[in-house]
Amino acid sequence: MMDSLAWPATEGARGHSIAKGTSRDIRVANRFEIMRVVIARSPVSRQRIAAETGLSIATVATVVGELIAAGLLLEVGFEDSAGRPRALMAVDHAGGVLLGVDVAETYVRVDLFDAALAFLDGVEEALSPEENRPDQVVGHIVSGVRTVLGRAGTPAPRVLGAGITVPGQVDHRGGVSVFAPNWDWHDIAFGELLSARLGIPAHLDNPLRAAIVAELWFGAGRRREDVVVLNLGTGVGAGLAFRGTLYRGATNSAGEWGHTTLVLDGRPCHCGGCGCVEAYVGAPGIVQHLRELDPDSPMLHANDQTATIDALARGIDAGDPIAQKVVAETARYLGAAVANLINLLNPEAIVLSSWVATRLGEPLLAEVRAVVARHALGRPFVATEIARSTLPGDSVSLGAATLALEGFLSEIATNRAKG
């Protein structure tokens, strides 16, 4: 058994359920926070880090020292002051790389990032419908990882960790894909398979959670406590963060916002229910709006939702009335569903992410805001910012890599002893 396993095989058998907080957790949280500030404000002085985090300068100095010792940070210069110049810290771009792997129904995407989560390189391998065995998927991941690491040049960079997202219910502590509905996987110890083949600390989770972590570190979630990210794609779902940290639910399946009922006894949904949010605002649902409005629309591309949504986006730009009606109809449902989240959870921000949100963009968002204003209660509504994600690239693989960084930061040894 390799020691690169990120999940101790036997754990979690504690007698009680309450997460007892230890002082160690405080240090780890501070490391996260300081790393976030350095990434966002780079180059940045210790003084400024202290001001932004609220920590004392002494604590900042020790934590920064740890991060320098771990090879993540670097003093990159100095800044004038009235007295001694401030040293400026930045992420050491040679300090190591992180891998973010997004396993979806039709593709496996492997992205390489530096320790500041700046995108370096990426490959995407298509997944045919027959290739749904875990070992086949693992094969694609391994080949993708080899490709990007190979291209990264010599000497091979130090890999700090890999984050892998798999759809469905994932037990992130055990590295187990508990249930992946599309492939009918049950309790696949995916993480072990991967660690064994990669020799890299691997962190398995679900794409919704990766997306919210990416927003927390780099997007609308920065400096906020309660954030929801809505993944609008073929399926739809929500990533949730409460009090500044990821919320997973009791059994790692929180966030199935797509399968909450919006229209009782409404449109059938592929989950078997009726009137689910996903049936109206998922890509197939949007295509259905178009088909119902104009069955012969030239924007319709049979068997290719992506092309249809693209055509729709072009139609909006061109002022096509049918396209506009489709957007309005979609927003009628999406807005009500967003208002539900606002009323129930009173978040600070709701972020629209994934490819449908990207393509339909501002026109959809404007309509949604108007609908939300009608449905949501006044006070929570004004407290919530509704925005599109500003993250570049695939925010799922970015979030997966971020989870790997969090894992790495959690395991840095504290160095009091110096020498």
Added chain:
Amino acid sequence: MMDSLAWPATEGARGHSIAKGTSRDIRVANRFEIMRVVIARSPVSRQRIAAETGLSIATVATVVGELIAAGLLLEVGFEDSAGRPRALMAVDHAGGVLLGVDVAETYVRVDLFDAALAFLDGVEEALSPEENRPDQVVGHIVSGVRTVLGRAGTPAPRVLGAGITVPGQVDHRGGVSVFAPNWDWHDIAFGELLSARLGIPAHLDNPLRAAIVAELWFGAGRRREDVVVLNLGTGVGAGLAFRGTLYRGATNSAGEWGHTTLVLDGRPCHCGGCGCVEAYVGAPGIVQHLRELDPDSPMLHANDQTATIDALARGIDAGDPIAQKVVAETARYLGAAVANLINLLNPEAIVLSSWVATRLGEPLLAEVRAVVARHALGRPFVATEIARSTLPGDSVSLGAATLALEGFLSEIATNRAKG
């Protein structure tokens, strides 16, 4: 200005939003946990407390020592063991009392509890529709408090604190009723008014939050992390707890589950929207189901929902088919709305509370379970226990008093120096 104010008037002006955790918080959380164990398992040995909390015996001993010094706990006897007998701890019933005040639209309820949150006495004063000025409400609270404390006998007991719930959006830190829709209150510094007149540390909050705190301490929330309590009354709302603690949302208005849309463009709701959950499962909504099924039903009591719901409950017991249909119809909506919560939040338990849940009881719950099973996703569904609240009495005033106990426990000085 009195020093019994529980809310420092100037606070919260920190530059950053992240709640920086201190080791002090750990101690406070452990005090809560140990107090909960003592209340639930009383009389209980230190050993058992350690086993149930997962803390070391040493830590349990120090915290128990603090609580004894604060007058909350007492050694009440010994338990045989093979060697030295275990000392048994219990709450000191003479250690102090807590007040729980539930301010509703039509009444002010003041309950007195001992430090173990056992009910001692209570009074309810009716609130006429004209009596909606803050000072009038305060007057009722003060008179109620004087009554129960007067009856408690001499010498007057030590009051550890008072928790007061007010409907609407409440800023618990500042003790301000930010917005109470029924009375059109805006930014009433209710807490200051009360502290000044009572001379008792007062803790203001919202009834939904009180209800979930009560469940966390004494009901289905014990030893659970993620719990939802549904308040089914004239209005409906949800109290939320994530990771073992109360969730308030960004601006203290999380939990408006009653105003999430379940039937797009459905029944009008008094909030101005349409198709809200409350319009179907709030008491008036249930009465409307009955009216639609049988406009001449003898169970209908004009202008008295409570009587109608009571008649409905009797009808169910008697096997009245109309009553059963009304329950089924109500469950059709309630079940779907509960399933939404399960899919979105994946909680460990959902607790049905308040007077409608009490009266319609098991028959409603059975129907709801069946509907939820159809609507919710399989895996989160089996992970969620759906139950009626087992708390006796008014769980809102109980929760309010519990909030006061939490406040008291947070402010116990740590005593290393002894003598």
Added chain:
DNA sequence: GACCCATTTGTTAACCGTCGGCAATACTCC
């Protein structure tokens, strides 16, 4: 240009608080 001082930054040590482990003590039973 040499020197000194003010000023600010960064580091170190001391302190307090938390928890856990271990040994000494307390207590009862056999």
Added chain:
DNA sequence: GGAGTATTGCCGACGGTTAACAAATGGGTC
């Protein structure tokens, strides 16, 4: 009195902060 268990006190490890101190620079003075 000895065995066995409970409780307590003490110590170490770790966290953060405060305060004192060392380091680095600029500016003024001779």
